[in-house]
Amino acid sequence: MKYDEYPMLSVEEARDRILTHFQALEPETIPILKALNRVLAEDIVSDIDIPPLANTAMDGYAIRVEDVAEASAEKPVRLKVVADLAAGYVLDKPIQPGTAVRIMTGAPVPPGADAVAPFEHVEIDGDDVLIFKPYAKWKNIRHAGEDVKKGQLVLTRGTVLRPQEIGMLAALGIPSVRVHRRPRVAVLSTGDEVIDVSDPWQPGKIRDANGYSVSALILKYGGIPVRLGIAPDTIEALTTKIREALAQNVDFILTSGGVSMGDFDVVKKVLASEGEMHFWRARMKPGKPMAFGEIQGVPLLGLPGNPVSSMISFELFARPAILTMLGKKKLAKPTIDAILVDPIQRKDNRRHYLRVWLEQKDGETFAHLTGDQGSGILLSMVKADGLAIIPEELNSTPPHFPVKVMMLDWPEIGD
Numbered sequence: 567m568k569y570d571e572y573p574m575l576s577v578e579e580a581r582d583r584i585l586t587h588f589q590a591l592e593p594e595t596i597p598i599l600k601a602l603n604r605v606l607a608e609d610i611v612s613d614i615d616i617p618p619l620a621n622t623a624m625d626g627y628a629i630r631v632e633d634v635a636e637a638s639a640e641k642p643v644r645l646k647v648v649a650d651l652a653a654g655y656v657l658d659k660p661i662q663p664g665t666a667v668r669i670m671t672g673a674p675v676p677p678g679a680d681a682v683a684p685f686e687h688v689e690i691d692g693d694d695v696l697i698f699k700p701y702a703k704w705k706n707i708r709h710a711g712e713d714v715k716k717g718q719l720v721l722t723r724g725t726v727l728r729p730q731e732i733g734m735l736a737a738l739g740i741p742s743v744r745v746h747r748r749p750r751v752a753v754l755s756t757g758d759e760v761i762d763v764s765d766p767w768q769p770g771k772i773r774d775a776n777g778y779s780v781s782a783l784i785l786k787y788g789g790i791p792v793r794l795g796i797a798p799d800t801i802e803a804l805t806t807k808i809r810e811a812l813a814q815n816v817d818f819i820l821t822s823g824g825v826s827m828g829d830f831d832v833v834k835k836v837l838a839s840e841g842e843m844h845f846w847r848a849r850m851k852p853g854k855p856m857a858f859g860e861i862q863g864v865p866l867l868g869l870p871g872n873p874v875s876s877m878i879s880f881e882l883f884a885r886p887a888i889l890t891m892l893g894k895k896k897l898a899k900p901t902i903d904a905i906l907v908d909p910i911q912r913k914d915n916r917r918h919y920l921r922v923w924l925e926q927k928d929g930e931t932f933a934h935l936t937g938d939q940g941s942g943i944l945l946s947m948v949k950a951d952g953l954a955i956i957p958e959e960l961n962s963t964p965p966h967f968p969v970k971v972m973m974l975d976w977p978e979i980g981d
Contacts, residue, residue: 574847577882577917583844584858584883587865590893591817594747598735601727603788604745605893610721612738615711619674623706627666627688627695628679634697642696666695675707682706726894746893749818751784752811753777754794756804756823757871762796775944776822776876783880789888792816804836812862817891819864820884823871833857833868849958851916852941853879872941878919904933904971906954910963917958921950922971933971950974
């Protein structure tokens with residue numbers, strides 16, 4: 567099929583076609599502190615009660631309810647304090663009638679005790695404690711298994727591990743856990759004009775912003791970037807680099823540049839000769855030219871060469887692919903409702919993603935363009951909180967038009 571015969575897909579069609587080629591990667595076992603934001607590949611069932619023993623919810627005196635049943639402000643009950651119990655220690659002997667144990671929060675309740683009188687509700691008289699009111703059974707006591715019971719399913723396969731889940735694993739005595747492994751994503755920039763950040767500048771050259779922004783995005787969303795450097799605009803050079811990526815057992819290949827209709831745009835040609843190309847255009851701006859296909863079973867997404875187009879295409883297509891390989895199910899970027907302050911005029915019937923900064927005022931969120939919206943203006947991304955989405959069917963919008971904004975991050979707005 568000739569390149570101009572491939573249909574131009576909607577954003578949703580392109581994303582859906584891409585995601586059919588991805589699935590959760592095989593599990594690996596890692597220490598729990600390295601598992602933050604990873605996805606469980608196993609169910610977690612507790613083999614203990616938490617807490618393992620009944621313990622006190624506050625500092626006070628462990629007592630027997632029946633000993634203080636008749637206690638009152640006018641006629642307090644006097645109990646002999648026979649022990650002092652801190653958290654981390656146990657008292658093996660049962661509490662006897664007419665006695666109490668001074669006890670600290672979290673300490674196991676002595677056998678026979680069935681309530682705890684807080685410090686602030688009692689008085690001390692020598693070796694005795696005075697109790698001024700009766701207590702209900704189990705008052706201020708946390709029961710064994712109150713949090714988690716032995717045999718309980720605590721975390722299910724597919725759970726994204728947040729700090730609270732890491733803490734729960736530690737509480738269960740689980741030092742390592744099975745999670746889906748992180749995808750290895752090759753990153754390759756293309757173009758005779760592209761030089762590395764450390765190279766001295768020369769007339770006609772540009773530094774490789776894409777290689778670094780794309781690698782940073784891979785890290786941000788949980789992948790492992792495998793940097794391949796820069797390939798000049800020849801089929802031979804690009805083919806060599808892609809074969810190098812395959813030799814490193816990558817799960818996904820991302821290139822930037824070389825995907826439009828120019829004479830030196832070689833990614834599509836290499837895809838066609840070394841593997842299979844599935845599509846190369848999406849009805850969006852910035853970022854219409856892409857190339858997606860497979861080489862030796864490894865998906866390859868050719869991102870546009872302009873830095874803004876590259877980053878936005880990554881967010882829309884590469885990001886959900888990486889999340890899928892990690893085992894995550896929530897793939898959509900969060901969106902909010904906002905009012906686009908600036909009017910828009912365009913004629914291309916493509917979905918536009920406008921870089922905006924957000925302002926909170928009078929209970930509403932206002933979106934302001936970050937400046938020049940050209941696909942080569944990387945500063946427009948630097949200043950952006952999100953991307954205002956202008957649907958394909960709207961060729962103009964008036965000032966203060968309601969829009970959806972796809973959030974890039976969740977900054978504090980309106981400072």
